[in-house]
Amino acid sequence: WDEPIIFELHQSGERGITLPQVEQEIVDHVGDGITAIPAEMVRKTAPKLPEISQNRVLRHYLRLSQETLGAAFNVEIGQGTCTMKYSPKINEAFASSPKMSELHPLQDVSTVQGILEVMYKLDLCLREISGMDTFSFQPGSGTQSLFAMASIVHAYHEKNGENDQRDEIITTIFSHPSQAATAAVKGYKIITLHPDEDGFPDIEKLKAVVSERTAGFVVANPEDTGIYNPRIKEFTKIVHDAGGICYYDQANANGLLGITRAKEAGFDMCFFNLHKTFSTPHACGGPATGALGVVDRLKEFMPGPLVEQQGESYILNDNLKHSIGKVRSFQGVPQTVLRAYAWVRALGAEGLKDVAKIAVLNNNYLYHKIAGIRGASAPYIKGKRLEQVRYSWEQLTKETGVTTEDISRRMADFAHQYWSSHHPFIVPEPFTLEPTESLSKADLDEYIASLTYVASEAYTNPKKVKDAPHNSSIHRVDEQDYFDNPDKWAISWRSYLKKAKQVEAVRS
Amino acid sequence: WDEPIIFELHQSGERGITLPQVEQEIVDHVGDGITAIPAEMVRKTAPKLPEISQNRVLRHYLRLSQETLGAAFNVEIGQGTCTMKYSPKINEAFASSPKMSELHPLQDVSTVQGILEVMYKLDLCLREISGMDTFSFQPGSGTQSLFAMASIVHAYHEKNGENDQRDEIITTIFSHPSQAATAAVKGYKIITLHPDEDGFPDIEKLKAVVSERTAGFVVANPEDTGIYNPRIKEFTKIVHDAGGICYYDQANANGLLGITRAKEAGFDMCFFNLHKTFSTPHACGGPATGALGVVDRLKEFMPGPLVEQQGESYILNDNLKHSIGKVRSFQGVPQTVLRAYAWVRALGAEGLKDVAKIAVLNNNYLYHKIAGIRGASAPYIKGKRLEQVRYSWEQLTKETGVTTEDISRRMADFAHQYWSSHHPFIVPEPFTLEPTESLSKADLDEYIASLTYVASEAYTNPKKVKDAPHNSSIHRVDEQDYFDNPDKWAISWRSYLKKAKQVEAVRS
């Protein structure tokens, strides 16, 4: 499709939808309603929204939807760390049912026993999976869950009167940037550990930085490399011994379900992204849930209210003595909790463990195959990968000049997603692949074939790769100037029109 | 997408869905259930259906959906006679609601008062629109409605003892082929009238064929040319005077709502395709409804049961003295009746009339513009077109060799539908366009621009048009051999595999 910007569809006078007429009796009582508005608060010029008929609005957005490569449409391996798995359709039926969608968050609890039961029961399941003692579903994503955990760390030391002293949080470079960023929002100084030459977090480096200033330690395990830190218990012990809190980024726990738990590794808190491991759809980036679990001694710091069982019914407990308050309005995103609970029940204990096993099998198969592609490598220790791997095109780039960004654009021609890594690029010319349990061997072979083809093309016809995409919805975007130059960037259509006019004015 | 045939996705052992386990207590009572099957009736070899995981099945069909150019996605003008209008989304919510979808057709009438009320009330609306006295929604399409009408004609003359005598039904060449075909199914000899030079049905020809053998007269008005027969009252009178029944193909009544009615034109019966004029989605070709209306004296011949009001409630009346029986199981396709009723209520009397007015305005605008395209013409009288027009590329084909089929394939490159006409091609190199009220002027201009471009290309670069499509999901199909040669045609994948093997065997 060559679909215009929605403002270009404007036809003065058209309507997309009409609203109910106000009853004549109401008009007789109160008039037009708007003359009551104080003069200074009346809107004097109508918002310049476009006027478009219903059919055309629908066509526009349907076409845009078709230009979006959702996980349901491709062999979704390329967005590593994101755990792009199958989101079962049946769960969408639950989420969009009026029994879910038409609930107001402040209804009397007697009228929302169903959704509270679901939240409570998923809590129980996650306790089994993690070993934690209570979960909250309030955080709206992994990042917000990390922020909530940093807040809990803060509240904990505040209660103990150690807040002034403890102002450092330790993390690792292969963990998600939000770990560092959210702790910084909470005022912490960040200490970032780099791995040893095998890619393991370096315990000596940890020992060197831990002190009475340590408020907490946050880490993913496995990290983005897919490598599990086998000495994690020692890490958490060192931090605990120094008086810090250990919290665990399990946004992606897809290789671990039923295999190993946060509790036994010594963590005080962890969170799961329901939109990763627990299959709820990513929705272009939310709404989502970062389910936050803590051990008993941290429960009183949790954001409230918590769902609890009381006799036959479920209640909202907002009496948490040292609660951090809240991180999100109401009870988070319950329709996602519902989806995740349905997913857990569709799999059962055995199925959940199969998820981890097959995710790891798929990843190791892929890892094995990619090792055979000319120009590709997987830095750090051989083997020992769980659910994902961060690879490198270092050799290919040296030999052909083709970069990981070029390959990314070229993979789009084959309808594949492909992601490099967060910044900074510790691994040179990185790419991160994560085949979840949802993909079959045939799917993996298809992705491998495309990657092999593109890598080989980089050697034989590098220009083709560098000029990509050739076959996608659009061609290469002129990035430099338009996204980093304040005189040219345009964050809205109105801004674009103004700046385009200025550019024209200068030219003429 | 380059999506394989579903059988090619087979991976032995995979499952798309599981069914509920039978409870152990039931097994204890009855065993495995299937040993009860008499030996001669046991299936001995499993059906060779493919085994595919759920994610892959979904991906397959989602991809196929994207390769289908629904009316919601394009400037839908090209499927003339089909009245491809906007199917409002809200009506889909009604149709898929459990209050509609989870009803069994044999439930006690006290438990289906809602859907019966809808059927009754749409009946009332259609009476207003047509002037008929009762409607049945049993026929599952226009063709089935025509068949029902032919059956009623038959039952009517049977009751009057004239069945042996009256064995001819008269129709016109620009009416839908189903008019002739369904009457033939009912055993009638078909007399087909050709138009006069202006494209009007020829009253002299009618007079010449009407006789005591005339059982009925069936016609569309306007016909596929978009030309309304102004002498229709004379036509029906001639047939009535000869003792025949007049029935009206109003499958497409989109230019007539609130403008003119079947009753005043002298018809005894008519039908409306709810999936055309009344906006219910075409669904790749059904399920659908051909709503059948008759005047009082024909009510007793209707297929039963009819929905009627009795006091405060609605009943099913199956006591129709000379009923033809049935044409479709149960009560037809009620979810479509529900959609159509919602559409009527969303428009009201005035909105319905606007539908006709704007459909005719849009068509005349298009007609005017196409007259200006080199090589195109609209045979027969100038002007007087209602909701559609059958055009001709006769001149263009003579001058360039490019045919209407070539243009059809080339229009696919621009994501446009395009239809020639039914057979035989009375109008040479025909194409039939029908812009409904759903399209804006901008939409029409877009379609016109594409058509103008292709026509001009036919003059400048005919090979490009003849080799089309270039830019569609697939390239030109090798038709000749594979669809008309019994040795090579394959109506199923298994048949294809067998025949492909034979072909290979012959070759080797």
Next chain:
Amino acid sequence: MSEQRKMVHPYIPNTVPEVQAEMLREIGANTIEELFDGIPEDLQYMKEMNIPAALSEYELRRYIDGIMEKNITTKEYLNFLGAGCWNHYVPAICDEINQRAEFLTAYAGDPYEDLGRYQALFEYQSLMAELVDMDVVNVPTFDWAQAAATSIRMASRITNRYEVLLPKTISPDRLKVIRNYCSPQIECILVDYEEDSGQINMRDLEDKISFNTAAIYFENPSYLGFIETKGQKISNLAKSHNALTIVGVDPSSLGVLAPPSHYGADIVCGDLQPLGMHMSYGGGQSGFIGSHDDLTVIQEYPSRLFGIAPTVVEGEYGFGDVFYDRTSFAQREEGKESVGTQTALWGITAGVYLSLLGPGGMRELGKSIMQRSQYAMEQLGNIPNVVASRFESTNFKEFVVNFSHTNKSVEEINKNLLNNGIFGGKDLSEEFPELGQSSLFCITEVHTKEDIDQLVTAIRKCLDSSGSN
């Protein structure tokens, strides 16, 4: 910001007055009314139609929801009705696919625009072909009844004969459709059933078959739920008279029951509704017809038959209409019967269903239905004076329960069940008076043991409270 004069309707963009004016100017007309000058004045309708004024979307939603709220659904009540429309589980993916805007709003484009529609329907044909174990299946027709009628008409054209034999146990609703489709050319002759088993009475069949017989039509399972076991004998008899054998079949049985092609059927037909269609008050019915790859039969199909073909690009598949010249689209009254819009979307859906279940799922489905319905028969049969099943044959999914020896009519029992939130079986007392107070119950994979026990308990209670009601 003044209020608009006349409401522009969201569904009709060009109700904008300025746009209309511009278009009229282009056309060279002064008013829209002028464009209707082809319609004589005395035919122009001058009154206002008595249809209420337009509703906004929200008003419409409340209005329609309000009406439909009056229905009580089979999700609210326990349902044991079948009789041609069956309560099966519909996988969520079936709904997802048939609600996709693309499939929902497509119609009749060529494979260059509608490749997905062609492929999905070709795949449907191919999947059904495996299920019935034959090489040819058509694009879906209206429903079982019409598919059966068309099969009979095909047989009549093939044999040039004008009689068809059908079992007396056929669904009366279905028979009405068949009779109308066959009239006036083809005579429908009913064949007796054996009183104990319900099976076709072979002696009566032999009496009635002749060299005027175009076909014998029978069903498996029958309308009354039992499995007809003499299929091979019947088809042999037909063959010996050069008549065709047509079998109507419930496809949900074909994971465990032999398909009709295995006992001599020439044509098979039936309903797709069990394969992923909601009941929708009968709106989920969809017919299919299948046969061998035999030109004599293929040339008599009125329906479209999609075929597969290569394109000009190596390795690419295309699709199209096989032997289009058969159809009334091509030949008008000279074509085979008539063709038009039927139920294509349900064909696509049935394809999705079969792809999801696969051979293992279809077997489990059949097995589960057998087990659950046998359990229900056993439990109902344990109620004093209740006979289940009325026939001695093996049943699939449905069975006849006889209440003649209780002091209650089926009507009374069903009324009582309704008050207890249960839709009881279909009352057969009018359609089959010879069966007395009998009722046709339907048990599928959706009925749990608990559901069945609830039914049994309710009937027990109803029969115990003899005096009441």
Next chain:
Amino acid sequence: MSEQRKMVHPYIPNTVPEVQAEMLREIGANTIEELFDGIPEDLQYMKEMNIPAALSEYELRRYIDGIMEKNITTKEYLNFLGAGCWNHYVPAICDEINQRAEFLTAYAGDPYEDLGRYQALFEYQSLMAELVDMDVVNVPTFDWAQAAATSIRMASRITNRYEVLLPKTISPDRLKVIRNYCSPQIECILVDYEEDSGQINMRDLEDKISFNTAAIYFENPSYLGFIETKGQKISNLAKSHNALTIVGVDPSSLGVLAPPSHYGADIVCGDLQPLGMHMSYGGGQSGFIGSHDDLTVIQEYPSRLFGIAPTVVEGEYGFGDVFYDRTSFAQREEGKESVGTQTALWGITAGVYLSLLGPGGMRELGKSIMQRSQYAMEQLGNIPNVVASRFESTNFKEFVVNFSHTNKSVEEINKNLLNNGIFGGKDLSEEFPELGQSSLFCITEVHTKEDIDQLVTAIRKCLDSSGSN
């Protein structure tokens, strides 16, 4: 046709044993367990998780439906709750678009894979920009509360100051979020309201503002529903102290109320939920932040900001991240706050909503809400001893009703209403004890006259029956 040994799960294709074996062979491993050898044995969990066995899809459907059936929805009961989550009509097309499998399952691809996602979100930004009449709007954040908190943090970074002034009438739920997001760096100082009008007490504001003030934050309409009219005065005051003005706004009001940019706001924020999101027990909340095209402000956004740019092909548009180096994605703890998954799908939906309504629809929406809520206030105010509205200001959508002079508490009244199928207003007696027995009612375009009359009648009855309960 033997039964399968172990169930292959439909969600996990490679549970097929033969495939696993083949893959292991390729890898060179003997068992899957071997692949976990990176996890020390003492960390391997050897117990069985206490989670029930897998359910098939049909079992799951019945099980989940059974639980959710226990909820009573706002379609079943009449709802007058608002307080941060509002009962508006959701056009069917909003649901259609946000349920499209493409948008539902996309995440974070580049514009070459996800062009539609980028364009839809850029359009959302652009549509919201028109509504608030400013040039910059971000990709949606979590909710109003967090958007407000982030706006405040942005102001603090811009001014290098660490105090923010907020009105005492703010939602306590929202304030909790803001406080936690601001702690420990930024102090939240509450400003009194005028007792009669609810408006910000200018004297108190003047007392509390200083050159430590990063920003004044207020809301329009306020949490308690009235329109704050002194916007320009407040922003002037802020400007005179080189502080920023931040206004939280309900976008459904902006068809009739002046947007904050018209009375001096530097940053505007609020919730998108009214623009096409179902309430979903709070799951429909979604935050937005807008500002002028001012580099000082733009560089402080933590969120992604999508921009438009040409591609190498003339006339083609592409999209991408503006000034990506601001973000924590690029800079970890050196970036501005943090960014991650938030509520993009609701942004797309709000874009659909605004495209459907257009300027005319937004005006009608606002007008209809004003009319209906004024009618409701009038009718409730006519009940003896009931005061509606508690404040003298003009209200939008919500208003405080005071029951202190009746003999019933809000709790009692709400319990009574619940028994009559009505969710009454939000009880304010704990959050705002100074308002006595007060309740916050919400009236939108969905409430018909009949609905309002039903509420009024129910309250009248409840208050009449003094003794009962």
